[in-house]
Amino acid sequence: MLQSESIAAQDNWSEVIEPKTSSLHIPAKAVWNYRDLLMLLVRRDFVATYKQTVLGPVWFFLQPVLTTLTFTFIFGRVAGLSTDGMPMMLFYMAGITLWNYFGECLNRTATVLRDNASIFGKVYFPRLVMPLSIIISNLVKLGIQLVLFILFWLFYVVTGANIHPNGAILLLPFLIIIMGGLGLGLGMIISSMTTKYRDLVFLLTFGVQLLMYATPVIYPLSSIDAKYRWLIAANPMTPIIETFRYAFLGSGTFSILSLTYSAVFMIITLLAGIVIFNKVERSFMDTV
Numbered sequence: 001m002l003q004s005e006s007i008a009a010q011d012n013w014s015e016v017i018e019p020k021t022s023s024l025h026i027p028a029k030a031v032w033n034y035r036d037l038l039m040l041l042v043r044r045d046f047v048a049t050y051k052q053t054v055l056g057p058v059w060f061f062l063q064p065v066l067t068t069l070t071f072t073f074i075f076g077r078v079a080g081l082s083t084d085g086m087p088m089m090l091f092y093m094a095g096i097t098l099w100n101y102f103g104e105c106l107n108r109t110a111t112v113l114r115d116n117a118s119i120f121g122k123v124y125f126p127r128l129v130m131p132l133s134i135i136i137s138n139l140v141k142l143g144i145q146l147v148l149f150i151l152f153w154l155f156y157v158v159t160g161a162n163i164h165p166n167g168a169i170l171l172l173p174f175l176i177i178i179m180g181g182l183g184l185g186l187g188m189i190i191s192s193m194t195t196k197y198r199d200l201v202f203l204l205t206f207g208v209q210l211l212m213y214a215t216p217v218i219y220p221l222s223s224i225d226a227k228y229r230w231l232i233a234a235n236p237m238t239p240i241i242e243t244f245r246y247a248f249l250g251s252g253t254f255s256i257l258s259l260t261y262s263a264v265f266m267i268i269t270l271l272a273g274i275v276i277f278n279k280v281e282r283s284f285m286d287t288v
Contacts, residue, residue: 030126031126031128031129031132034125034126034129037125037129038129038132038133038136041129041130041133041137042133042136042137042140044133045133045134045137046137046140046141060141060144060145061144061145061148063100064093064096064097064100064145064148064149065093065148067092067096068089068092068093068096071092071096071218072088072089072092075092075218075219076088076092081218081219081223082219082220082222082223083220084220084222084223084251084252085162085251086162086163086245086249086251087156087161087162087163089152089156090149090152090153090156090161090163090248090249091220091245091249091251092217092218093148093149093152094149094241094244094245094248094249095215095216095217095218095241095245096217097142097145097146097148097149098175098179098237098240098241098244099212099215099217099237099241100141100142100145101138101139101141101142101145101176101179101180101183102179102182102183102237103183103208103212104138104141104183105134105135105138105179105180105182105183105184105187106182106183106186106187106190106208107187107204107205107208108134108138108187109131109134109135109183109184109186109187109188109190109191110186110187110190110191110194110200110201110204111191111194111201111204112130112131112134112187112188112191113127113191113192113194113195113280113281114191114194114195114201116130120281127277127281128274128277131184131187131188131191131277132184134187135180135183135184138180138183139176139180142176149248153165153248163248163249163250163251164249164250164251165247165248165249165250166246166247166250168243168246168247168254169247169248171243171247171259172244172247174259174263175240175243175244178236178240178259178262178263178266179237179240181266181267181269181270182236182237182262182265182266182269182270184270184273185266185269185270185271185272185273185274186269186273187273188273188274188276188277189269189272189273189276189277190204191277192273192276192277192279192280192281195280211235211237214231214232214235215232215235215237215238215241216232216238216241216242217241220242220245220251220252220253221233221238221242221252221253222253233258236261236262236265236266237262238258238262239253239255239258239259239261239262240259240262242254242258243258243259
């Protein structure tokens with residue numbers, strides 16, 4: 001008995017798996033230890049999205065351009081929606097670029113437990129690594145599409161378009177963090193619920209699309225009747241898109257108070273998402 005205890009004491013374990021005592025536990029150290037896996041999953045997501053496609057990564061550029069052209073024709077030309085005097089291409093591309101990132105993060109994180117159940121059932125790793133890899137891989141796509149937006153933006157600046165960029169551009173990293181946090185938090189909450197209520201998966205895509213129309217992606221906040229404007233302003237994505245347009249185009253509603261609201265909403269949602277995700281991940285293999 002003493003000999004076995006002595007042998008066990010001499011073992012240097014690289015990983016100790018033990019039950020968590022609190023749903024508030026954030027496995028930051030464990031995620032850092034599995035950073036190689038995180039980067040591997042990011043690369044997998046990035047490569048697999050357009051693998052065996054004819055145009056490959058060109059879709060990163062083509063998709064926002066085609067969507068922008070469609071919005072410009074339907075909402076700008078046919079419906080005649082206001083763009084606050086801004087060039088239609090830039091106005092719509094600004095909203096589409098940010099919404100694509102948030103929507104993709106939310107949609108893919110919301111099904112992460114169900115989509116990866118086979119992996120979770122075979123090997124241990126911090127489950128939080130999987131949704132984080134989605135946020136980071138979409139961040140790469142966002143970077144590519146932001147470059148595209150900036151190229152169009154520079155063209156309009158050089159040609160003397162009526163746009164007035166300002167120092168609020170420095171807030172861009174802050175806006176991206178809020179969007180990523182919102183997508184991660186809401187996605188983990190929905191993902192935890194879809195393990196038991198599969199119907200949410202069918203409602204998710206429709207819900208995200210509906211939410212886009214409740215966000216000033218295709219219209220400026222200023223065009224909404226003052227009586228209903230507070231409803232749109234209550235959407236935490238509204239201050240983000242409005243600030244982005246204000247920073248690059250000089251048009252939009254900029255308010256530190258509104259941005260603070262979005263940031264606080266993101267923090268609360270992220271904490272709630274972690275708590276629910278931690279609670280569900282312990283037993284979701286029994287229900288998924």
